[in-house]
Amino acid sequence: MESYNSEQRIAELEELLRAKDIPNLKDSLRRTNPVDIEEFMSDLDNEQSLIVFRLLRKDDAAEVFAELKNEGKHRLLTSITDPEIDSIVNALNFDDVIDTLEEMPATVVKRMLKNSDAETRKKVNEFLQFPEDSAGSLMTTEFVEVKPEMTCKEVLDRIKKVGSTKVTIYTCYVTSKRKSLLGYVSLRLIVTSDSDTKVKDLMYEDVISVEAYEDQEEVAKTFMRYGFTALPVVDSERRLIGIITVDDIMDVMELEATEDFQRMAAITPDEEEYSTTSAFKLAKNRLPWLMFLMISASFTSTILKSSQQVIESIIALNMFIPMLTDSGGNAGSQSSTLVIRGMATGDVELKDWYKVVFKELQIGLMIGLVMAIVAFGKCMLFDKVGSEVSLIVALTIFIIIVIAKVVGALLPMGAKKIGFDPAIMASPLITTIVDSIGLLCYFEVAKIIMGI
Amino acid sequence: MESYNSEQRIAELEELLRAKDIPNLKDSLRRTNPVDIEEFMSDLDNEQSLIVFRLLRKDDAAEVFAELKNEGKHRLLTSITDPEIDSIVNALNFDDVIDTLEEMPATVVKRMLKNSDAETRKKVNEFLQFPEDSAGSLMTTEFVEVKPEMTCKEVLDRIKKVGSTKVTIYTCYVTSKRKSLLGYVSLRLIVTSDSDTKVKDLMYEDVISVEAYEDQEEVAKTFMRYGFTALPVVDSERRLIGIITVDDIMDVMELEATEDFQRMAAITPDEEEYSTTSAFKLAKNRLPWLMFLMISASFTSTILKSSQQVIESIIALNMFIPMLTDSGGNAGSQSSTLVIRGMATGDVELKDWYKVVFKELQIGLMIGLVMAIVAFGKCMLFDKVGSEVSLIVALTIFIIIVIAKVVGALLPMGAKKIGFDPAIMASPLITTIVDSIGLLCYFEVAKIIMGI
Numbered sequence: 001m002e003s004y005n006s007e008q009r010i011a012e013l014e015e016l017l018r019a020k021d022i023p024n025l026k027d028s029l030r031r032t033n034p035v036d037i038e039e040f041m042s043d044l045d046n047e048q049s050l051i052v053f054r055l056l057r058k059d060d061a062a063e064v065f066a067e068l069k070n071e072g073k074h075r076l077l078t079s080i081t082d083p084e085i086d087s088i089v090n091a092l093n094f095d096d097v098i099d100t101l102e103e104m105p106a107t108v109v110k111r112m113l114k115n116s117d118a119e120t121r122k123k124v125n126e127f128l129q130f131p132e133d134s135a136g137s138l139m140t141t142e143f144v145e146v147k148p149e150m151t152c153k154e155v156l157d158r159i160k161k162v163g164s165t166k167v168t169i170y171t172c173y174v175t176s177k178r179k180s181l182l183g184y185v186s187l188r189l190i191v192t193s194d195s196d197t198k199v200k201d202l203m204y205e206d207v208i209s210v211e212a213y214e215d216q217e218e219v220a221k222t223f224m225r226y227g228f229t230a231l232p233v234v235d236s237e238r239r240l241i242g243i244i245t246v247d248d249i250m251d252v253m254e255l256e257a258t259e260d261f262q263r264m265a266a267i268t269p270d271e272e273e274y275s276t277t278s279a280f281k282l283a284k285n286r287l288p289w290l291m292f293l294m295i296s297a298s299f300t301s302t303i304l305k306s307s308q309q310v311i312e313s314i315i316a317l318n319m320f321i322p323m324l325t326d327s328g329g330n331a332g333s334q335s336s337t338l339v340i341r342g343m344a345t346g347d348v349e350l351k352d353w354y355k356v357v358f359k360e361l362q363i364g365l366m367i368g369l370v371m372a373i374v375a376f377g378k379c380m381l382f383d384k385v386g387s388e389v390s391l392i393v394a395l396t397i398f399i400i401i402v403i404a405k406v407v408g409a410l411l412p413m414g415a416k417k418i419g420f421d422p423a424i425m426a427s428p429l430i431t432t433i434v435d436s437i438g439l440l441c442y443f444e445v446a447k448i449i450m451g452i
Numbered sequence: 453m454e455s456y457n458s459e460q461r462i463a464e465l466e467e468l469l470r471a472k473d474i475p476n477l478k479d480s481l482r483r484t485n486p487v488d489i490e491e492f493m494s495d496l497d498n499e500q501s502l503i504v505f506r507l508l509r510k511d512d513a514a515e516v517f518a519e520l521k522n523e524g525k526h527r528l529l530t531s532i533t534d535p536e537i538d539s540i541v542n543a544l545n546f547d548d549v550i551d552t553l554e555e556m557p558a559t560v561v562k563r564m565l566k567n568s569d570a571e572t573r574k575k576v577n578e579f580l581q582f583p584e585d586s587a588g589s590l591m592t593t594e595f596v597e598v599k600p601e602m603t604c605k606e607v608l609d610r611i612k613k614v615g616s617t618k619v620t621i622y623t624c625y626v627t628s629k630r631k632s633l634l635g636y637v638s639l640r641l642i643v644t645s646d647s648d649t650k651v652k653d654l655m656y657e658d659v660i661s662v663e664a665y666e667d668q669e670e671v672a673k674t675f676m677r678y679g680f681t682a683l684p685v686v687d688s689e690r691r692l693i694g695i696i697t698v699d700d701i702m703d704v705m706e707l708e709a710t711e712d713f714q715r716m717a718a719i720t721p722d723e724e725e726y727s728t729t730s731a732f733k734l735a736k737n738r739l740p741w742l743m744f745l746m747i748s749a750s751f752t753s754t755i756l757k758s759s760q761q762v763i764e765s766i767i768a769l770n771m772f773i774p775m776l777t778d779s780g781g782n783a784g785s786q787s788s789t790l791v792i793r794g795m796a797t798g799d800v801e802l803k804d805w806y807k808v809v810f811k812e813l814q815i816g817l818m819i820g821l822v823m824a825i826v827a828f829g830k831c832m833l834f835d836k837v838g839s840e841v842s843l844i845v846a847l848t849i850f851i852i853i854v855i856a857k858v859v860g861a862l863l864p865m866g867a868k869k870i871g872f873d874p875a876i877m878a879s880p881l882i883t884t885i886v887d888s889i890g891l892l893c894y895f896e897v898a899k900i901i902m903g904i
Binding site: 003004032153163187207209223225228264280289297321329331333339342348352363366401431435 | 783
């Protein structure tokens with residue numbers, strides 16, 4: 001047996017489609033993972049992708065559909081017939097139906113729900129009430145629920161009956177008559193225990209759960225902290241209303257990290273992927289912060305204007321300004337990035353702020369000293385600007401690095417304290433702030449040393 | 453039943469330990485998740501943490517041990533007796549044993565392996581051969597292996613016998629007599645099928661696997677792409693040698709994102725967490741890049757020195773230098789960050805470089821135009837520097853933004869093309885490069901407009 005290689009598979013599918021070899025294409029599609037079929041389809045035009053989609057088995061079609069990006073889903077739903085839509089909707093997991101409904105325009109939603117019964121509509125409406133980034137919007141109701149009095153054999157029989165329609169059967173949730181979550185039991189325990197052992201003797205009672213309105217970022221943190229593969233979702237009265245599985249959470253983790261990267265580069269976060277977002281929208285996401293930072297950076301103009309006299313008397317000072325401000329910005333963004341990331345992963349806690357400041361102070365003193373010595377040497381030997389200017393540059397570098405390190409660590413923590421996203425305080429904003437502080441220090445040091 | 457709250461649990465444990473209420477502490481520990489016990493223990497001194505550790509049940513002790521950071525593991529292994537070490541090593545999953553052995557000094561390793569038999573030593577040595585960041589170092593050998601001719605009942609019996617010692621039983625791997633990986637079958641299918649159905653009639657043959665020497669970042673990408681909970685690891689002859697489970701991969705995902713954040717802030721990546729790393733080591737990780745960037749930034753000094761004549765004749769130009777360089781750096785780092793992240797998640801591919809450049813060019817033109825207009829207005833109305841200087845500033849802003857966007861997108865792709873990590877091309881380096889280009893443009897534009 002040959003090994004599975006997604007690039008080869010996709011190339012093979014492309015070749016078969018080009019040759020219009022439908023029987024072999026159909027066969028090859030059956031052996032290809034839905035994720036790879038999605039990638040294959042994403043490069044096809046409307047008509048071709050419809051041909052491919054109609055060659056898929058019903059279950060595969062639903063899985064491929066769930067993998068499609070919003071644009072692809074929309075394109076497909078407007079091209080296929082109503083019976084085909086019904087068939088997909090029925091084969092999809094409930095959480096994938098909800099995901100799709102949330103993103104499609106009203107006319108498409110109407111077509112999707114055309115033939116569904118009153119109960120489904122009611123359930124859908126309940127789900128659509130959860131905010132988009134909440135635990136509720138990620139969960140599915142397709143889990144296995146058992147009662148404390150059931151035996152292992154009864155649980156296995158139940159799974160045999162309903163198991164194929166459930167998202168996961170590997171963790172069974174134990175509920176009371178009133179639907180309260182009592183505990184959970186793994187299929188591993190059920191399978192390895194005697195068949196007449198009762199669920200209540202096997203179940204873990206200290207079950208970790210999340211509430212439906214909890215933010216998905218917190219849910220992802222809980223998954224990571226405990227290494228779970230599924231997590232129950234409860235309502236405010238601790239009744240079990242759904243479960244979240246780890247595959248959905250991996251997407252959330254990726255999305256949240258991407259959002260942090262975007263914020264740290266001064267971009268308004270956007271869940272759309274780069275490749276499918278229009279240049280206009282990308283420009284719109286980037287412009288506000290860039291504008292804000294440009295306007296804030298013009299504070300430095302004011303500082304430079306008021307220091308005109310110093311610059312004019314020692315024109316050599318001028319040429320070191322970019323180097324000083326850049327070094328300050330870089331030193332500050334090193335600290336802010338580590339603190340922001342530490343807070344995101346839960347390694348750095350707000351209550352430890354004084355430890356962080358003390359550590360950054362130490363780091364700043366060490367790095368500042370080395371940088372100052374090198375800068376002094378460079379100014380003297382290469383730029384040949386004389387010992388006074390070299391001393392001013394070296395001293396300023398030292399002061400800027402120490403301040404940048406401490407400010408860079410404090411700002412994200414301050415932002416979090418007052419309820420902002422710490423990632424917003426990353427490099428670009430730090431740069432702007434440290435620029436101003438750095439320039440002020442530069443001219444003050446110059447005045448003192450030159451005796452102006 | 454009350455809900456599980458980790459902070460409350462930890463506070464309760466602290467209270468009980470302070471009151472020396474050992475019986476209740478022991479009881480409370482049993483109801484607490486090992487992850488939270490680790491957090492509780494991390495703040496205790498040597499003696500107290502030993503007391504707590506000895507109160508744990510054997511299985512819990514192994515799980516808590518696996519959660520400990522390297523420092524904590526080391527501390528514990530040097531405090532406890534040899535029989536206690538043996539008991540932990542026996543209760544640990546094999547991949548956790550390997551993880552620990554990889555990180556501990558030779559004397560501790562010796563104690564850990566003291567009583568293990570020749571076969572275990574051999575297996576350990578085989579595992580320690582895999583590079584630290586490879587699939588091999590993440591995998592475990594504790595999976596369920598079945599043969600194609602077995603029936604569902606036989607598989608269930610086998611799981612009942614060996615299941616409790618396996619990391620996962622939810623996916624069973626089908627191998628030939630010669631250990632070749634033939635396919636896999638989910639426990640779900642085994643449980644929901646007739647008991648005399650044969651494995652070969654249920655198994656998926658198109659199994660996606662990774663090779664033992666593959667980099668963990670690639671393994672994480674495969675997990676995310678397909679949403680798996682476990683992935684088989686094969687050797688160069690496609691023999692099944694282990695599996696990797698999703699909980700280990702979540703750690704890798706977090707680590708890899710953190711490494712990218714670090715590289716993008718010009719820090720030498722380090723797997724240690726911020727809170728447990730010494731100030732000296734943190735300084736050491738940050739200094740080289742900071743120094744390199746400071747030296748590169750002094751190119752700007754050279755440019756400024758050679759443009760002395762222009763600055764002296766229009767001293768007003770001087771005050772806009774930081775704003776211009778900052779804006780260029782910010783615009784460039786927006787592009788580079790999106791491209792770096794896109795490549796990390798697989799959204800942006802190297803072969804699409806011309807699409808990316810075209811998109812960034814469009815974005816640069818749009819943003820550049822708006823920024824130039826605002827900058828012109830600001831210079832005229834607030835800074836009152838006259839229309840000539842305002843025009844120079846506005847034109848330069850436009851040119852800088854367009855160049856920064858394109859260069860910011862191209863550099864990470866270029867880095868990847870020649871085999872470097874694209875994250876290295878992030879904001880600080882972009883800033884330095886765009887600074888130089890920006891200043892050159894500034895003075896060229898000034899010369900043309902002022903007719904110098």
